[in-house]
Amino acid sequence: MKEIRIDREYILDMLFKLLNIPSPSGYTDQIVHFVGHELERLQVPFELTRIGAMRGTIKGKVHSPDRAVVAHLDTLGAMVRAIKDNTRLGISPIGSWSPRFAEGARVTIFTDTRSYRGTILPLKASGHAYGDEIDTQPVSWENLEIRIDAICDSKQEVCNLGINVGDFVAIDPMPEWSPSGYINSRHLDNKAGVAALLAAIKAIGETGVELPVDCHPLFTIHEEIGYGASSILFKDISSMVVIDNSIIAPGQNSSERGVTIGMKDSVGPFDYHLTRKLIKICKEHDIVHHRDTFKYYRCDAASAVEAGNDIRTALVCFELDASHGYERTHIESIEAVAKLITLYMQSPVGIHRDAQPLGSLEGFPRQVEKPFRKEGNLVQMPEEET
Template identity: 40%
Template sequence: MSIDKNYITKFLKDLLLIPSPTGDTEKAIKFVESEFKNLGLQTYKTTKGALIASIEGKKKEAITFSGHVDTLGLMVKEIKTNGRLKVTKIGGYSLSTIEGNYVTINTSENRNYSGTVIFEHQSVHVYNDVNSLERTLDNIEIRIDEVVKSKEDVEKLGIQVGDFIYLNPNVEILENGYIKSRHLDDKAGVAAIIGIAKYFVENNIKPEYTVNFFISNYEEVGHGSSSALPTSTEYFIAIDMAAIGNTQTSEETATTICVKDGSGPYDLETRRILEKVAKEKSLDYKIDIFINYGSDASAALRAGYDFKVGLIGPGVDASHAFERTHINGILNTMNLGIGFVESIK
């Protein structure tokens, strides 16, 4: 299957550069919507702000792929008397993974201010407990790159409790195919979805089943796909990152078929079809289980939807931190999705 790598990497880079923490995803949704429309697909948004695009099949029964644009992030919890900010987390991650990260504080008037996530006792030249103290929400703060020495100084900038704080992604796409960035979970998966759509459109292929693409905006907080999914869906395939670690089989250059996560095992028939496709297409693939993990597929099942579910995705190292994947992992995921559509009659 011929796939334009440059198209995929450019789309992914552009999407990664759009801040989209859960709760503030409109710009990212509009960007993906524009790409679907450029491909000639009809789209609509749910009341909750998710995006759905469709390729009409020969049958009304549907395969629905999901990927999410919402990411980890922060919000202003408190303005301190010294002009720094206390925060609350959006999504689940260790505070150690954001220490030193540059951020952008976005106000309700859409003014942006630069800042840095730092530990209260950051300087080794001043504090003896820099290495020994656990990082908590009580001692991590945002240093604003403005002359602010008091709470009042900060408030004059228009910064207030509830403002979103974007973690700068630090995107790098290397010539050898590696892609380094925050938020590859799950923007790498969304790039694979765009590639699937592009393949069917550009090759003028009408699949047997209608194919829907559900771009979720609340996955990181557990309810992205809990409502408004296309009612004709028979197979629901979440495309999300595959976590890499010492006890895992997943690899950055491969696609992973997840057979079980924290919500329990996924549909066995769907798994078998995915495995068969991967073997027939000679794809680089892994089978894996993720214990501390949930997806839009599991959220849909909890919501009571009656369809078969699967979970696939590119391997992502250092998940929910400074992540890394490889273009081949995205391409293998894309080709697995294409093959799955073509195998359902």
């Protein structure tokens, strides 16, 4: 495996372009076109499902057992649920996020034909009008509304603007780059992951290194609502590495710089062999890394397995503070993820049996077994790679 330089300027350029394309789950056509054009520029052929999930192909020396690396394009957002007599809009969330992070957000409302700007506000927004009640009203989506930046004095006039129940609402990212390397923004989950995957693809392509087996970069569009990678996988893919965010919080084992390897999320453990292969690569190439488990978390791996795909899955995370809020990561973490992915793409196949969906016991790997005694000596079974 060859260590390949990751283009930091490319990561930053891609990340800020991605952040400025609205893409709440269900409203992702624009970002699919953007990423598609970038894959064309990088000379990576790809195909789309009917609704826009993307599957690229980077040819390797052999066709199978294929690998995939996936990142999701969709983000959190909201939808208009009511048009009120006071000309404000009631909203409901798209994806799972707290209304406390919605208060004060600038937004874009997408109608059937055009868009309008607005602000999400609590029902009691002015201390001069409500006094201490602004601090005691419950934090809930029912207590939020959008103030529209358009001249309208009645519910009918709002309707005349073309605004309807069911219109999508995109939340402004407000990205900011710090000279210290920190990046603050909404929607770093998972546009930082997309930037890392594109940077890895670019690095592999520019170096011209030949991969040992076909690798498929995947871009899903419904991860935030639970079924991202359920429809883009095909039987030729035997293993899939998910790129997503880790969690910086008390009780977690992640750090705000480096890479976190997810061992388990709310759905269950990730594949034993694939996970330990990634950890081994980190150790051999001095990539700062941590292992962590996530209690309130699921990713594209869950939707893939729940859809019936018989594949090995693993989770590689860039570090993220305040996930699903106003998030922060560090450029070194995104670079580290991209570096790990380039090395994984180049890594040799360890379990050749995975090329066949069904087979005999021959070639099936072993995990570390309970030590047993044989002729007085303590014997422990070795680990294998995938």
